[in-house]
Amino acid sequence: MPARRRLLAASLALPGLVATRPARAETWPSRPVRIVLAYPPGGSTDVLARTLADRLAVAIPGPGFVVENRPGGAAVVGTLAVATAPADGHTLALGNNQTHAANAAMVRDLPYDPVADFAPIGRLAEVHHALVVPATSPARTLADLAARGKGGGSLTYASSGVGSASHVIAESFVRREGLSATHVPYRGGAQATTDTVGGVVDFFVSTWPQVVALVRDGRLRALGIGAPRRLPEVPDVPTFAEAGAPALAVDAWFGLWGPARTPEAAVARLAAAVPRILAEPEMVGRLGTLGFTPAPLAPVEFAAFQRAEVARWKGLVELTGIRLEG
Structure with a gap:
């Protein structure tokens, strides 16, 4: 297909990346390891990648680790670049629930x-x-919000972009509850948050770090959060399960991959280093300021988790009907 050819050409334009071939027998790493990120620089995911790269360079002495931003095509361009890279351990993907599920x-x-x-x-x-609403909203619970979208009422909801997790999760709420609601997409979460505070839209499903300060300050009201239990910093905010909508508890998650057939020795060294890095007090604090919760999984467990997430997102997409062109 033309789109497939364009993306393949774009991925192969990344310096040093060619179609996957068997790895050579060599000491790893023998040159800098690229961590390819399918998103632009400056966001929290970029900070996560660069912080991890710095710590990996210490944990695995050698030529070092560098982050290469490769955005485009609904995060497909950068992810494809890694899938088609030499399977020698020198190109990795730092992806998430979008890129890999x-x-x-x-x-x-x-x-x-x-x-x-x-x-x-x-x-x-x-x-x-x-899920947050303006502080001036009459909705005090998810049930209140749902009632406003039924019986002739209508709602508007913000998202950080068409096809984003915030879009899919919010639309799944609309479909499950049988609401009348209009999607208002934004180019990222910042303006979506601002307009929710201002009452331009009725609700917004956001990552918690994006809105936590505004919830604490009383400028937004959180009607539910996807945590397994209430958070100490906001004990009055119920979990989605407590609010009667457990299906909304869909976390964003982040992981590290190499191309298929990456040498086992490289995978093993990385897999051993990553949990140690994530447990470092300085790293825990750094991630905490960005709103990340360290959640390491070893390769086998991570593979099983990813397969389950692929199935979960397939169900969400079938429910919402949201599709993208890569």
């Missing part, structure tokens, strides 16, 4: 298989989502 169902003619084309190294961290 949701896109499998959401992107038409996806030019990579998020499971078969990658070697899982480990899960890194997770971030909860919360």
Whole structure:
């Protein structure tokens, strides 16, 4: 397909990346290891990647680790670049629930298989989502909000972009509750948050770090959060399970992969280093300021987790009907 050819050409434009070939027998790492990020610089995911790269360079002495931002095509371009890279351990992907789960169902003619084309190294961290409304909203609970979208009423909801997790989770709430609601997409979460505070829209499903300060300050009201239990900093905010909507508890998560057939020795060294790094007090504090919760999983457990997430996102996409062109 033309879209597939364009994405393949774009991925191969990354310096040093060519079609996957068997790894050579060599000492690893023999040159700098690229951590490819399918998102632009400056966001919290970019900070996570660069912080991890700095710590890996200490944990695994050698030529070092560098982050290469490769955004585009609903996060497909950068992810495909890793899938088609030499399987020698010198190119890795730092991806998430979009690149390695949701896109499998959401992107038409996806030019990579998020499971078969990658070697899982480990899960890194997770971030909860919360449903927030303006502080002036009459809705005090999810049931209140749902009632406003039924019986002739209508709601508007913000998202950080068409096909984003905030879009899919919010639309799943709309479909499950049988609400009348209009989607208002934004280019990122910042403006979506601002307009929710201002009452331009009725609700927004956001990552918790994006809104926690505003909830604490009383400028937004959180009607539920996807945590397994109430958070100490906001004990009055119920979990989605407590609020009667357990299906909304869909975390954002982040992981590390190499191309399929990455040498086992490289995977093993990385898989051993990552949990130690995530347990460092300085790293825990750094991630905490960004809203990340360290959540390491070893390769085998991470592979099983990812397969379950692919199935979960397939169900969400089937429910919402949201699709993207890569």
